[in-house]
Amino acid sequence: MFWNAKAKRYELPHAQRQALNPEMFVDHPCPVCGAMLERYAYTKDGQDKVMLRCSILDNRRSKCKEVAYFQSRGEFWSPKFGTLKLLEPQI
Numbered sequence: 001m002f003w004n005a006k007a008k009r010y011e012l013p014h015a016q017r018q019a020l021n022p023e024m025f026v027d028h029p030c031p032v033c034g035a036m037l038e039r040y041a042y043t044k045d046g047q048d049k050v051m052l053r054c055s056i057l058d059n060r061r062s063k064c065k066e067v068a069y070f071q072s073r074g075e076f077w078s079p080k081f082g083t084l085k086l087l088e089p090q091i
């Protein structure tokens with residue numbers, strides 16, 4: 001945490017704040033456990049990418065391991081669960 005004098009409050013470093021951003025949650029349930037999916041930003045081959053994964057950490061390590069939707073032409077696609085169409089605009 002650090003003190004943001006302008007906002008007069010303590011704030012998390014950028015990376016952590018991003019992790020807590022409610023906008024990262026997707027209004028679509030995990031196909032395995034029913035929890036919300038979350039956006040996960042990563043870099044591959046120097047390109048910024050976004051994937052969707054289960055938002056429950058414990059499940060990600062176990063039963064929801066294969067819940068991974070990759071961004072592809074405005075849609076998200078999973079090798080195991082197929083195409084996911086979101087109603088909201090994509091980033």
Ligand SMILES: [Zn+2]
Pocket residue numbers: 030031032033034035054055056059060064067
């Ligand atoms: Zn799940």
